[in-house]
Amino acid sequence: MYNLVIKDILVIKKQFVFAFAYILLIIFAFQNMGEAKFAAGIVAFTYMLVMTSCAYEDKNKADVMLNCLPLKKSTVVLAKYISVFLYFVLGTAAYLIFQYIIGSMGFSIEIYPLTLQSFVGGLVAVSLLSGIYLPVFFKVGYMKTKILNFILFFGFFFGISFLIDILKDYQGSALLKNITEFLQNKSDAVIAAVILALVFIFLSISYYISLKFYKNREF
């Protein structure tokens, strides 16, 4: 399994330069974004890398070769999911390192430190995007997912503000009140744990759907 994850990194190693540069850019730019900066940066970083690695799978028709090897289909699928989280970790590490360097160089820009809230927010966003994208990729390959890719990525940014607007409209509803009350009584760590558990369940379902699709695919 680890060799497939390393393979992904080797194949897209050039793309990493752009992805790290993007993280750097996001720290400098969008000064009014506040804590959402990290989420915006990490989502683009991870998504860019996942897309590129999926594109190379298609370009090289690698599924033919991978499926001639003594590899379980579940290993191939799981390796892609693990890659996503490895990119997430690398992107987070890059954000922290850049932030530290920029901070110590004394630039007159607002630096938003990585908080538990923004970290969880970023993780949820990356998980949602990948969790929706990967099953479709494993069903039809990269080329046919291009439109979905576009919709997902932009839908994500516009969708969040749309969602917030909707939530504002329903501010007084009983359900939202109950949820808010439940959350208010809990510490940040507990809330984060609940969210992470939900993310894990969502990803597990996504993985099983991906595997089912991949097992039924012909090459």
Place this chain on the structure above:
Amino acid sequence: MTPVLEIKGLRKEFKGFGLKNINISLNSGYIMGFIGPNGAGKSTTIKLIMNLLKKDEGEIRIFGMDNIKDEQEVKNRIGFVLDENYFYEELTVEEMKWVLAPVYKAWDEKTFKKYLKDFQLPPKKKIKELSKGMKMKFSLAIALSHNADLFIMDEPTSGLDPLVRSELLDILSEVIQDENKAVFFSTHITSDLDKIADYITMINQGEIILSMPKDDILNNYGLVKGGKELLDRDIRKSFVAIKENQFGFEGLAKDRKQAKKMFGDKVVIEKPTLEDVMLYYVRGNQNV
């Protein structure tokens, strides 16, 4: 003795094409040439063996095991070379090897290094920078470096120059010196098989039309040439196919000795090549 590769009643339907009741049996120690024109079903058969396509019906057993139930175990002992490059072109030869080596239980680094040297494959070069011949040699080096017992090759010689083709065929002859190994080799270049194949299986329009020892084909079949007046309905039936023109006929007979007995000195009978046999089977009767 359990065949290394045994296919029984294999069927696969596509829109406008289908494999119909494919039966193949290959024992260790032999090379089987799998020939047929483009689009005959060679690659489809190989993809079904490798479980890249889902079969509709039939059984595929490799080393006596089911190719799907025991997929990992079976594939550990298969060395494959495909018709084009399916490796990650962005990786170097060495990087690709790092990815592939841990996948095989019996990876043999020493043998791999030996083949890299023999084939003059530069480990630091990216796969996309290799020539077609070099890519095929890399594929072959991987196939030969994990103690495989069955080699499955899908048109490995297509698009290669005669020198590289000949090199590949020499290596396969060397591999088969070990009687525990077998090679299943698809091609539409029949001259590849003249040199190395022990068995010939011919496929056309999704059906196996012939599967027998190569020497039996070359020793028994005959290319008969003579005047058209010699042909009547019964005699025509005794040929695989006949090609006629205004001067006479040329036909492929399954039994050279019987043809000699039938026509005596009125015809010329020659030993056919595998290409002749394939062409007559595929084209059928022709009037030019």
